[in-house]
Amino acid sequence: MAARTLIAPSILASDFSRLGEEVRAIEAAGADWVHVDVMDGHFVPNITIGPDVVKALRPHATIPFDVHLMISPADPYLEAFREAGADWISVHPEAGPHLHRTLRRIRELGAKAGVVLNPGSDIQALQWMIEDIDLVLVMSVNPGFGGQSFISSQLRKVEALRKMIDASGREIVLEVDGGVTPDTAPRCIAAGATALVAGSAVFRGGPERYAANIAALRG
Numbered sequence: 574m575a576a577r578t579l580i581a582p583s584i585l586a587s588d589f590s591r592l593g594e595e596v597r598a599i600e601a602a603g604a605d606w607v608h609v610d611v612m613d614g615h616f617v618p619n620i621t622i623g624p625d626v627v628k629a630l631r632p633h634a635t636i637p638f639d640v641h642l643m644i645s646p647a648d649p650y651l652e653a654f655r656e657a658g659a660d661w662i663s664v665h666p667e668a669g670p671h672l673h674r675t676l677r678r679i680r681e682l683g684a685k686a687g688v689v690l691n692p693g694s695d696i697q698a699l700q701w702m703i704e705d706i707d708l709v710l711v712m713s714v715n716p717g718f719g720g721q722s723f724i725s726s727q728l729r730k731v732e733a734l735r736k737m738i739d740a741s742g743r744e745i746v747l748e749v750d751g752g753v754t755p756d757t758a759p760r761c762i763a764a765g766a767t768a769l770v771a772g773s774a775v776f777r778g779g780p781e782r783y784a785a786n787i788a789a790l791r792g
Contacts, residue, residue, distance in 0.1 A: 578758075579746070579768035580787050581606035581639050584630075585621060586772030592626070593633040599775065602783035606639040606661070608750070608770045611654070616645040616668055617716045624650070624657040631658030639770075641689060641750070643716050644668065648675055655682040663687030663710050666698045676705040687748075691716060692724050696733055703741045709734055710770075713761075714751030723752025728764045735765025755789040762792065 582604050587595035596607055609627055614620040627638065637660035644650065645668040654662055662684045666672045672688065679686040687708035688699055692715060699706060711731050714721035731749060738745045749761040750770035758769055775786045 576767065578762055578766070578791050579605040579748075580775070580790055581608035581748070581768060581770045582775040582783075582787070583608040583610055583750070583770050583772035585610045586776045588776075592630055595776070595780075596630050596633040598780040598783055599787075600634045600636050602780075603787045604636060604775070604783075606637045606768070607634055609638055609640045609659070611640060611642050611644055612716075613644040616665070617643040624653040627654060627659060628657035637661060639663070639748075641687075641710065641770075642668070643689075648678065651675070651678055652682060655679075655684050659684055661685045661687055661708055663689050663708060665689045665691065666694065667691075672698070673702050673705060676702065680705070680707075687746075689716075690730065692727060696730060696737065699734075699737070703737070703743065703745070706743075706745055708746040708748060708768075709738070710748040710750055711766075712751050713749055713753070713757075716751075721752055723754070723757045725760075727751075728760055731761060731764035731766055738765075753790065755792075758790045759792050 582599045612619045612621040639661045640659035641663045647664045647668045662679045676686040685707035689710040691712050713724050713727040748768035749766045753769050753771040754774045
């Protein structure tokens with residue numbers, strides 16, 4: 574029997590005026606993780622939140638915080654996000670000169686280490702450091718903004734990564750983020766994804782809809 578797909582609602586799509594309530598609501602609705610999109614206005618064309626907001630939100634949920642760093646450089650901020658309560662910290666290979674060193678540092682801090690691949694990023698960047706990776710996040714949109722349309726070509730990347738992960742024999746989470754809806758979620762799962770990030774598809778309709786929205790993504 575296949576393991577249940579992890580659902581990680583992206584708070585980027587939540588009501589920022591009531592973030593604590595939103596985080597509590599998605600946990601109550603059955604979310605597995607809280608996905609936090611950190612953007613610096615430099616590596617991606619948007620600015621979102623920093624460690625202080627993560628720290629303020631951490632007491633509002635018991636589920637893991639899945640923090641996606643869309644910042645460059647990322648290394649100087651790893652400790653701050655870990656101390657703020659990040660359980661998973663994911664970085665882009667392009668965000669620093671030494672991906673291996675960054676992943677090792679994340680693990681030294683006691684968090685799980687993830688690598689994020691943009692639509693144009695090659696999976697071969699991961700081939701020689703698969704032993705140091707706990708999560709691979711495939712971006713099925715160009716990072717920087719919520720509400721974008723799903724890039725179908727990334728399903729082939731998910732399939733290729735599924736083979737790479739299976740060949741490694743390691744338990745690595747394969748996550749997809751961008752344009753994930755009840756229509757695209759089954760395609761991601763069929764391609765080999767084990768976790769899905771969704772913003773608009775979860776937060777649409779308000780808190781009374783969150784449980785149904787999350788269930789719809791699991792299929």
